[in-house]
Every structure is written in structure tokens, then in C-alpha cells.
Amino acid sequence: MVLAQLGGSLSRALARMTSATVVDEKVLGDCLNEITRALLQADVQFDMVRDMQASVKRAVDLGALAAGTDKRRVIKKAVFDELCNMLDAGKPAFAPKKGKPCVVMFVGLQGSGKTTTCMKYAHYHQKIGFKPALVCADTFRAGAFDQLKQNATKIMVPFYGSYMESDPVKIAVEGVERFRKENCDLIIVDTSGRHKQEASLFEEMRQVSEATKPDLVIFVMDSSIGQAAFAQAQAFRQSVPVGAVIVTKMDGHAKGGGALSAVAATKSPVIFIGTGEHKDELEDFDVRPFVGRLLGMGDLPGLLNKARQVVPTDQQPDLMKRLMEGNFTLRLMYEQFQNLGKIGSIGQIFSMLPGFSSELMPQGHEKQGEAKIKRYMTMMDSMTDAELDSADPKLMKESRIVRIARGSGRPVKDVLDMLEEYKRLAKMWSNVIKRLRKSNKGNTNAQQISKSLPPELLTQIGGIGGLRSLLNQTVSKEMGGGDR
Numbered sequence: 001m002v003l004a005q006l007g008g009s010l011s012r013a014l015a016r017m018t019s020a021t022v023v024d025e026k027v028l029g030d031c032l033n034e035i036t037r038a039l040l041q042a043d044v045q046f047d048m049v050r051d052m053q054a055s056v057k058r059a060v061d062l063g064a065l066a067a068g069t070d071k072r073r074v075i076k077k078a079v080f081d082e083l084c085n086m087l088d089a090g091k092p093a094f095a096p097k098k099g100k101p102c103v104v105m106f107v108g109l110q111g112s113g114k115t116t117t118c119m120k121y122a123h124y125h126q127k128i129g130f131k132p133a134l135v136c137a138d139t140f141r142a143g144a145f146d147q148l149k150q151n152a153t154k155i156m157v158p159f160y161g162s163y164m165e166s167d168p169v170k171i172a173v174e175g176v177e178r179f180r181k182e183n184c185d186l187i188i189v190d191t192s193g194r195h196k197q198e199a200s201l202f203e204e205m206r207q208v209s210e211a212t213k214p215d216l217v218i219f220v221m222d223s224s225i226g227q228a229a230f231a232q233a234q235a236f237r238q239s240v241p242v243g244a245v246i247v248t249k250m251d252g253h254a255k256g257g258g259a260l261s262a263v264a265a266t267k268s269p270v271i272f273i274g275t276g277e278h279k280d281e282l283e284d285f286d287v288r289p290f291v292g293r294l295l296g297m298g299d300l301p302g303l304l305n306k307a308r309q310v311v312p313t314d315q316q317p318d319l320m321k322r323l324m325e326g327n328f329t330l331r332l333m334y335e336q337f338q339n340l341g342k343i344g345s346i347g348q349i350f351s352m353l354p355g356f357s358s359e360l361m362p363q364g365h366e367k368q369g370e371a372k373i374k375r376y377m378t379m380m381d382s383m384t385d386a387e388l389d390s391a392d393p394k395l396m397k398e399s400r401i402v403r404i405a406r407g408s409g410r411p412v413k414d415v416l417d418m419l420e421e422y423k424r425l426a427k428m429w430s431n432v433i434k435r436l437r438k439s440n441k442g443n444t445n446a447q448q449i450s451k452s453l454p455p456e457l458l459t460q461i462g463g464i465g466g467l468r469s470l471l472n473q474t475v476s477k478e479m480g481g482g483d484r
């Protein structure tokens with residue numbers, strides 16, 4: 001999980017506060033001190049941390065809270081809101097629209113991950129139906145065109161560049177013209193980087209920008225610079241009209257929190273974060289869900305949204321219905337494991353589930369997690385239909401466990417491990433459903449959930465009324481009652 005260390009410290013601080021017998025000024029103070037330490041360690045600027053602490057204190061006046069108020073909830077909400085404020089640039093970025101040609105120009109220092117990010121950005125949009133193309137206007141670094149060409153070929157996106165031409169403006173203009181004619185709706189122009197913010201770099205950027213008139217200029221920066229991101233982002237903003245920022249290498253740096261908050265302070269919206277070298281390792285950046293995940297509160301709408309991108313449309317209503325019924329069978333777990341690989345990395349998905357601390361899937365452990373899931377699936381391949389479709393753990397008697405172990409060539413211990421994991425996930429899912437119910441007001445819930453569902457799925461479920469009744473049925477089951 002991105003920022004696992006920071007997320008772990010923040011959620012620990014909140015958990016300690018939540019488990020205190022009495023929440024008083026001391027407990028609040030200790031919680032805020034822990035949060036402050038964690039943010040400073042992530043290289044968030046001192047003034048920002050101090051302001052955040054003061055704002056939480058102002059929002060949580062323990063003495064003035066009416067009797068019976070849930071103080072823990074008030075504190076959590078204040079921390080959540082203030083972290084969101086810290087990361088919010090306050091304005092949305094331009095978003096390309098399918099079928100409407102647009103030019104997006106990438107700028108940044110050398111080595112920031114610009115070229116890799118151009119490729120990931122093209123791939124991201126290609127997956128959701130855009131027709132992207134890549135133009136290499138980097139004539140400064142020998143090998144830049146080859147790198148872009150390789151990247152473009154990998155994702156099967158058309159590219160344009162030249163080994164001979166040394167004028168980046170000419171290449172950029174030719175590339176944009178060519179791809180406009182070919183009806184590409186997302187023309188991505190990769191520009192040169194330099195080791196430092198030099199006048200020549202800025203001048204070249206300005207010329208390419210003037211000649212291609214981009215709809216959006218994306219500034220790419222490496223998260224390892226932490227709060228120094230403020231000065232770098234400002235310098236680029238003063239030279240070209242930066243409309244959005246992508247912060248890369250969030251997978252490897254403890255200073256990512258500092259970089260994100262510093263960029264937000266320049267009022268440039270961060271739209272994606274880079275979380276690895278591969279084509280799929282680009283995550284949407286949305287402040288509230290991001291903070292929710294950081295604090296271990298999950299991001300269910302985000303997860304549903306991702307799931308909807310990979311679950312075949314005709315299977316969505318059925319999956320939704322089965323999930324909402326709370327009937328979490330081994331087959332359901334198997335199918336979800338199959339979908340996982342398509343959705344994203346395991347750490348990313350787990351962090352979207354409420355109640356999962358980012359530390360449960362620390363950096364470097366994701367590969368182990370993936371191998372484990374493959375093992376689980378091999379064992380489930382040796383199960384009978386009855387075993388896969390039962391939600392009754394008592395069915396799994398010793399003889400069945402031994403048979404599955406033998407059939408899959410795994411030790412019995414592995415089968416037991418897998419069944420334990422199943423029970424844990426089933427319980428967790430049942431808790432999620434309970435929580436959805438408990439956060440009560442079926443109406444609000446249904447409305448909230450409906451916003452994250454694709455319209456066609458909502459229609460198939462029977463609109464908001466159908467969703468509400470699904471939720472009610474689920475709830476009745478959970479409470480052991482019949483339909484209401």
C-alpha cells in the first residue's frame with residue numbers, strides 16, 4: 001500500500017484514541033501528537049502540520065460537546081477532514097473526454113518518470129475506451145525516442161518521433177497534426193527534461209506549449225523530494241500553465257505525504273500517483289478516498305467502481321446481488337480472486353476495504369500476497385461444486401481437507417490456512433454489510449451506493465428502489481428476520 005508507514009501510524013493513533021475508556025483532553029492531545037509525529041516523519045511541512053493540529057483542536061471542543069455525543073467519531077471526522085484539506089488543491093483538473101480530440105503535454109525534470117508516466121497515462125485511457133497516441137518531443141536526451149517507442153509498442157499505442165530532427169517544436173507540431181488527422185482523441189506529448197530547473201528547459205517547454213496549444217499540461221514529479229516539491233511545482237507553474245500534477249514513485253518513498261501536501265499547497269491538483277514501473281501502476285488520486293484508505297477506513301465506492309471496470313457487464317447484477325446477500329461462499333472468493341489480478345495490486349485493493357490497516361500489506365509483501373492467492377486458487381480447483389457453493393464452514397471435514405490437499409499437491413496446513421482466510425474474509429464482508437445497515441438510514445445508503453454503480457447496473461437491479469430493497473433483504477437476513 002502506498003504510504004504504508006504513514007497510514008499505519010495514523011490509523012494506530014486513531015485506534016488508540018478509539019479504544020481509550022474515556023476520551024478526554026489528554027487522550028485527544030496524545031492522539032494529535034502521534035499524528036503530528038507521523039506527518040513530520042513523512043516530510044510534511046512543519047507549518048502545515050501545526051495548522052492541521054490547531055484546526056482539529058478547534059473543531060473538537062470536548063467541553064462544548066453535548067452529552068451523549070460520540071466523541072471518538074467527532075475526533076476521527078475532524079482528523080479526516082483536516083487531512084483532506086491538507087491534500088486538496090481546491091480545484092479540479094481538466095479531464096479529457098472520449099471522442100473529443102485533446103492534446104496533453106507532459107513536463108518535468110529528467111528522471112522524474114515522465115516518459116514512463118506518459119505510457120501509463122495512455123494505457124489507463126486506452127483501457128477505458130480512448131484512442132491515445134504518443135509524441136516524443138524530447139530531442140535533448142539520446143535514447144528518449146527509443147524509450148518512448150518501446151513503451152508505446154508495449155501498450156500498442158501509435159507513436160511519433162524522429163532520430164534526425166533536433167527541433168522539439170517541429171516534432172511536436174508534426175506529431176499532433178498527424179494524430180489529429182488519424183482521429184486520436186488523446187494526443188500525449190512527452191517533452192525533454194533536464195537535471196535542474198534551467199532557463200533552457202523552461203524556454204523549450206514554453207515554445208512546445210505555444211506551438212501545440214495543449215488542453216492540459218501535466219507536471220510529473222518524483223515523490224522522493226518530499227516538501228521540496230513546493231518550490232519545484234511553483235517553478236514549473238510559473239513557466240507553463242500546469243493544469244495537473246502526477247506524483248511518481250509513491251511506492252518507494254516515505255516522503256510521499258510531504259510531496260503530496262506540498263503540491264496541493266501550490267493549488268495544482270494531483271490527478272494520479274505512480275506506484276511502480278509497470279503499465280498498470282498508476283492510481284487515480286482522489287483526496288477523500290485516498291485519506292479514507294490511509295486511515296484504514298477503506299473506499300468501498302472506489303472498489304465498486306474498479307470492480308465494474310473488470311467484471312463483465314452481464315455478470316455484474318448477479319455478483320452484486322450475491323455480495324449484498326452476504327452469502328460469501330468459497331466460489332465467490334475464488335471468483336473475486338480471479339478479478340483481483342485485473343483490478344490492480346492486492347495491496348491497493350485491500351486498502352480499499354474498510355478496517356484494513358495499510359500495514360497489513362506493507363511494501364514488498366504484495367508479491368507474497370499474490371503468490372498466496374495463486375496457491376489458494378490451486379487448492380480451490382480441487383474442491384467439489386458443493387464445497388465451493390457452501391457458506392457452511394462445518395462442511396469442511398477432515399477427510400475433505402485431506403482430499404483437497406492431495407488433489408492440489410499442497411500440505412494440509414495450506415488448505416487449513418486457506419479456509420481460515422476464507423472465514424476471515426466472509427466475516428469481514430458480513431461486518432461491512434452490517435456496517436452499511438448500521439450507518440442506518442437505508443435511504444442515504446442506497447443513495448450513496450447508487451452513485452458508485454454504473455447506470456445500466458442500477459437499472460438492472462431495479463433502480464434506487466431495487467437497491468434499497470436488496471439492502472433491506474440483506475439486513476433482514478443479518479438480523480435473522482424475514483423480508484420487511
Ligand SMILES: Nc1nc2c(ncn2[C@@H]2O[C@H](COP(=O)(O)OP(=O)(O)OP(=O)(O)O)[C@@H](O)[C@H]2O)c(=O)[nH]1
Nearest residue numbers: 110111112113114115116193248249274275276277
Ligand atoms: N518505482 C517506480 N519507478 C518509477 C515510477 N515511475 C517511473 N519510474 C522509473 O523511474 C525511472 C525514470 O523514468 P523515466 O520515465 O525514464 O523518466 P523521465 O522523466 O522520462 O526521464 P527523461 O526522459 O530522462 O527526462 C525509470 O527507471 C522508471 O522505470 C514509479 O511510479 N515507481
